Amino acid sequence: MPHEGNLLQAAVVFLFAAVLTVPLAKRLQLGAVLGYLFAGVIIGPSVLGLIGNPQSVSHISELGVVLLLFIIGLELSPRRLWVMRKAVFGVGLAQVLLTGSVIGTVALFVFGQPLNSAIVLGLGLALSSTAFGLQSLAERKELTAPHGRLAFAILLFQDIAAIPLIAMVPVLAGGDHSTTAAQDLNHGLQVLGSIAVVVIGGRYLLRPVFRIVARTGLREVSTATALLVVIGTAWLMDLVGVSMALGAFLAGLLLADSEYRHELEAQIEPFKGLLLGLFFISVGMGANISLLFSAPAAVLGLTLLLILIKLPLLYVVGRLAGGLGQLNALRLGVVLAAGGEFAFVVFKIGRDQGLFEPRLYDLLVLTITLSMALTPLLLLLCGRLIQAKPAVVPVPEHLRSIDTDAPRVVIAGMGRMGQIVARILRAQNIQFVALDTSVETIELTRSFGGLPVFYGDPMRPEILSAAKVEQAEFFVIATDDPETNIKTAEIVRKRYPHMKIIARARNRQHVHRLVDLDAQAVRETFYSSLEMSRRTLVGLGLSPTQAQARIDRFKLHDEQVLAAQHAVYDDAAKVMQTAQEAREELARLFESDRLDEQSEKPASSL
CATH class of the missing domain: 1.20.1530.20 (Na+/H+ antiporter like fold)
Structure with missing residues (x-):
């Protein structure tokens, strides 16, 4: 022992x-x-x-x-x-x-x-x-x-x-062969x-x-x-x-x-x-x-x-x-x-x-x-070898050639967000063309709805020309890579200065960088988070009207704060200061809403 x-x-x-x-x-x-x-x-x-x-x-x-x-x-x-x-x-x-x-x-x-x-x-x-x-x-x-x-x-x-x-x-x-069949059994x-x-x-x-x-x-x-x-x-x-x-x-x-x-x-x-x-x-x-x-x-x-x-x-x-x-x-x-x-x-x-x-x-x-x-x-x-030598996926010729009429909208990226935009535009009979670099995504999207999706990197000028971007009114950037979205916005803004760009943003920093390029930034999880919050508030006892009022208040306040932070977004200390002030202000606004609702209750019960 x-x-x-x-x-x-x-x-x-x-x-x-x-x-x-x-x-x-x-x-x-x-x-x-x-x-x-x-x-x-x-x-x-x-x-x-x-x-x-x-x-x-x-x-x-x-x-x-x-x-x-x-x-x-x-x-x-x-x-x-x-x-x-x-x-x-x-x-x-x-x-x-x-x-x-x-x-x-x-x-x-x-x-x-x-x-x-x-x-x-x-x-x-x-x-x-x-x-x-x-x-x-x-x-x-x-x-x-x-x-x-x-x-x-x-x-x-x-x-x-x-x-x-x-x-x-x-x-x-x-x-040892001394074991018998009975012992084995x-x-x-x-x-x-x-x-x-x-x-x-x-x-x-x-x-x-x-x-x-x-x-x-x-x-x-x-x-x-x-x-x-x-x-x-x-x-x-x-x-x-x-x-x-x-x-x-x-x-x-x-x-x-x-x-x-x-x-x-x-x-x-x-x-x-x-x-x-x-x-x-x-x-x-x-x-x-x-x-x-x-x-x-x-x-x-x-x-x-x-x-x-x-x-x-x-x-x-x-x-x-x-x-x-x-x-x-x-x-x-x-x-x-x-x-x-x-x-x-x-x-x-x-x-x-x-x-x-x-x-x-x-x-x-x-x-x-x-x-x-x-x-x-x-x-x-x-x-490392697999990363260094990625498999080259052969791209069929019918996916490479971009054959389309003059589109009103060009969509870059046919993931979750891009597909929803494309479906709504198709339902409205609005001409559009979509670009993606995944052969599997393109073939899957085409098999479901026959959407005009083509293989092409939106950061390449010849692809943009083939997609007739100069004739479009809107350029929607919906890929799931923030850096790709920003670089694409830079190239489109440089080649087509009057183009209206709507781009997917991962967070507030990406919003600021896209706004610098005169693009409308849409935060990818912002609106779904608001809906989750609304349902949570209703589940906790607020009426649907009260919950929606809180969400509308927060949305307006957050957009105002985001616009104010854009002027100082490269200064971390000032961003932290404005965020702290925004939290305190939002708490005061919510408290004010709560007191207003309480003061209205007796009058409504008469």
């Missing part, structure tokens, strides 16, 4: 390393995961040796993966999982079998491994890191992207596949019984328990109950030899439709983040860095070979089986090209069963760890 002082020291070391390295990694755009891995390497026995025994925290750190899978289960539901069955059991199975076969073949024929070792190597390295992949996708807000959804489905199948793989390793090693019944306990408990026991706990109103008891559910399920599954993470996922899946789902997620989330960070730190601590210096060619060569085999295979699976586009298939490959945490478990059992020599085991662990460390760098490189 470790001494209490050692536990406190270890906690301080872990927290200090995380606080120091993770923000630095995030600032360098490398991702939090790489920061945790780097922290583990620094404090581990290979560098500073602040934590002498990495295995002492491995079991606690595995709870991070357990909690992650529980929250993933909460965000799904049995119905949604059934919808995903083709991606999970179709694409996931294809990925594991294809990647495992190729890596196993390389291990068998290139590196001369025995057949049983090659099978374990192939299937073990075919697995990817659930924690690493999902954390990387979450950091980039890509979990709901096409490649993010497919990555999740593949990772989910890999977690399921890890169970038979772990059970298969001793058999392939030719280990007994173990299978234990697994099924444990799953049945989780299913029945999740359906009929947990909801009444959470209902009772919720009535106490004690947050700490609610947190303890949530942790008990997750850790208890993981412990039960671990007892019968099933993956703790898969057991937690099953528990979360059963509670996905529960009315306490959001409460559970909120209670677990802080622990998940800390323990997941601890998991990555423990992975970094377990890396045998000395092997990197004694045999750098072998370590780096195997790491690159692993990525160079898995990435193209994942790309092919994503394209052919997953139906992804080229860029999304490439992103899928980059996210899942690294090794996974379950490979550590599989290879450790293989080493203990005599399938691998200790040196080969250390080499495999370091290879998987380095492949994880390279993933954020590959994601960063992939993102």
